[in-house]
Amino acid sequence: MARKHVNLGRAPAKVDLPSKVCEACRRPFTWRRRWARDWASVRYCSDRCRDGRP
Numbered sequence: 001m002a003r004k005h006v007n008l009g010r011a012p013a014k015v016d017l018p019s020k021v022c023e024a025c026r027r028p029f030t031w032r033r034r035w036a037r038d039w040a041s042v043r044y045c046s047d048r049c050r051d052g053r054p
């Protein structure tokens with residue numbers, strides 16, 4: 001049997017980062033380091049969405 005190491009109910013190596021849905025494009029986006037200080041007030045995924053213009 002060539003059974004490789006299986007992940008048995010263990011959390012993935014990646015940290016589960018918080019996420020939100022952009023109010024402009026309705027797309028989910030995850031926490032970024034640049035938002036570390038004001039994540040609570042972040043509502044858009046990018047500067048473009050925050051401007052509300054393409």
Ligand SMILES: [Zn+2]
Nearest residue numbers: 022025045049
């Ligand atoms: Zn967006």
